[in-house]
Amino acid sequence: MRLRLGFLVLFLLSAASLFADQAAGTKKRRPLPDEFGNVVINNYSQKNNVAPVVFSHWLHRSKYSCRLCHVDIGFAMEVNGTGIREEDNRKGLYCGACHNGKYAFAAQTATCDRCHSSGKEVAHTDFAALTSGYPKGRFGNNVDWEQAEIAGKVKLIDTLPEVSVKRKPLDLQKDYSIEAKIDGLPQIIFSHKKHAVWSGCELCHPDIFSVKTGSTKYSMQDIFAGKYCGLCHGSVAFPAADCQRCHVKPV
Amino acid sequence: MHLVLAAILLVGPVRFHLPPLPAREAYGNVLIDRTTASGPVKAVTFSHWSHRTRYTCRVCHLELDFSFERNGTEITEEANRKGRYCGACHDGKTAFGHTAEHCDKCHAGDVVTADYKKVDALPWSLYGDGVNWTRALAAGAIKPLASLSGDVGGIQLDRTLTIEADWNFVPAAIFPHAEHERWLDCANCHPSIFNVKKKSTRQFSMRNILAGEFCGTCHRRVAFPLNDCRRCHPTMKNEPQL
Numbered sequence A: 001m002r003l004r005l006g007f008l009v010l011f012l013l014s015a016a017s018l019f020a021d022q023a024a025g026t027k028k029r030r031p032l033p034d035e036f037g038n039v040v041i042n043n044y045s046q047k048n049n050v051a052p053v054v055f056s057h058w059l060h061r062s063k064y065s066c067r068l069c070h071v072d073i074g075f076a077m078e079v080n081g082t083g084i085r086e087e088d089n090r091k092g093l094y095c096g097a098c099h100n101g102k103y104a105f106a107a108q109t110a111t112c113d114r115c116h117s118s119g120k121e122v123a124h125t126d127f128a129a130l131t132s133g134y135p136k137g138r139f140g141n142n143v144d145w146e147q148a149e150i151a152g153k154v155k156l157i158d159t160l161p162e163v164s165v166k167r168k169p170l171d172l173q174k175d176y177s178i179e180a181k182i183d184g185l186p187q188i189i190f191s192h193k194k195h196a197v198w199s200g201c202e203l204c205h206p207d208i209f210s211v212k213t214g215s216t217k218y219s220m221q222d223i224f225a226g227k228y229c230g231l232c233h234g235s236v237a238f239p240a241a242d243c244q245r246c247h248v249k250p251v
Numbered sequence B: 001m002h003l004v005l006a007a008i009l010l011v012g013p014v015r016f017h018l019p020p021l022p023a024r025e026a027y028g029n030v031l032i033d034r035t036t037a038s039g040p041v042k043a044v045t046f047s048h049w050s051h052r053t054r055y056t057c058r059v060c061h062l063e064l065d066f067s068f069e070r071n072g073t074e075i076t077e078e079a080n081r082k083g084r085y086c087g088a089c090h091d092g093k094t095a096f097g098h099t100a101e102h103c104d105k106c107h108a109g110d111v112v113t114a115d116y117k118k119v120d121a122l123p124w125s126l127y128g129d130g131v132n133w134t135r136a137l138a139a140g141a142i143k144p145l146a147s148l149s150g151d152v153g154g155i156q157l158d159r160t161l162t163i164e165a166d167w168n169f170v171p172a173a174i175f176p177h178a179e180h181e182r183w184l185d186c187a188n189c190h191p192s193i194f195n196v197k198k199k200s201t202r203q204f205s206m207r208n209i210l211a212g213e214f215c216g217t218c219h220r221r222v223a224f225p226l227n228d229c230r231r232c233h234p235t236m237k238n239e240p241q242l
Helices: A002-018 A057-061 A068-073 A085-088 A109-115 A127-131 A145-150 A191-200 A220-224 B002-011 B048-052 B059-062 B077-081 B100-106 B133-138 B176-182 B206-210
Strands: A038-041 A053-056 A176-178 A186-190 A247-249 B031-032 B042-049 B159-163 B173-176
Touching: A053 A057, A053 A109, A057 A127, A068 A191, A145 A191, A176 B159, B042 B100, B159 B176, B173 B176
Parallel strands: none
Antiparallel strands: A038 A053, A176 A186, A186 A247, B031 B042, B159 B173
């Protein structure tokens, strides 16, 4: 009996080890360009017999900075992390900060479907038409958003008078390089300037990245797992598979 | 009895059952019948060897977003005609177009339509499609295009890994990044097939590879097959059996 139990434990342990590093081995389906960055929000929708909301980052980032929604309006960076309620929206919070008839269509009976669209065939902004004039990128939405902003194709609104407090911008730090851990792999160049256009300072500091040089330790594994740079670069901003966008400085 | 059963469960079969190899002109062919299986139009047999003389893997599997899995790409005739997927090249300019007179060239059912003669003179290999593509490329016998958009500034990481085998009578396998980079983009393999974590290689067992994971994603049906033991285990002494 003891022997049998011993083998059972051994078997379970070996089975567990098979699943330890399971996030590798096979190719995953890549989202289509118009699916990349889409988020289904379903805190209360289905409980109230309403279709969940399909939020598309590509549509919103063609007009607004990341900072406006994720800092000033206060959206979490995690799916369903905000707990948005219809009554909050109607009071001018969250989606309702813009979707009030002044900046964007208001939440009315006729417009419910435009956001509460999961599982429905709803007429929405044509992805191909919106992005056709933008510089092409290799991954994600197949749009180089950074260049689109520099070229003036995308003009970002970074503040709203109702929710934002305008203040003097900080002087930006210079670009700096981060050593890659593998010999022969080009160094990473991190540009504060390129990020601050979209994210300001507060989106990353101090929660995701401490501000003390060298004190935040992270690896490519962490990034692929959605931490640090991978918080945005993977699900919304160009994915980490676009190696050459960051690993740019030859050694 | 329980002891024997448990031992079999834990150790598994010792012999590897390599998948049977088809004729060389059929190796790497993919029957695409996602939408045609029940309709009046015949399925497409796609031949890898006829395409890889002109294009590297990354052109189709990265730029054109073809899945690595049969029928895993939502190819439609409409998308092709709009210049996506096959239509990116099969547009009447780069390669024959999506017009009525050419339908049969691809939609021919489960038969090979490409002419094997065009690869017959390339450096040969005993296994797979009969071509040693690494040598063909190195010798300049083929000059496959690496990008349709001119995006070829990939990372050159000349790093050859040595992967120790689990069994002490099997010599180590080597993995040359450089050879793979000539055909592929980093993102073709990283991070979904191979995460970049050091010392995570214990997962790359022959059993998993034979099941189509890791190296077996390509080296089973398209790139040289696993029967060609010495291509990866270069110091292996015994000639593997055919």
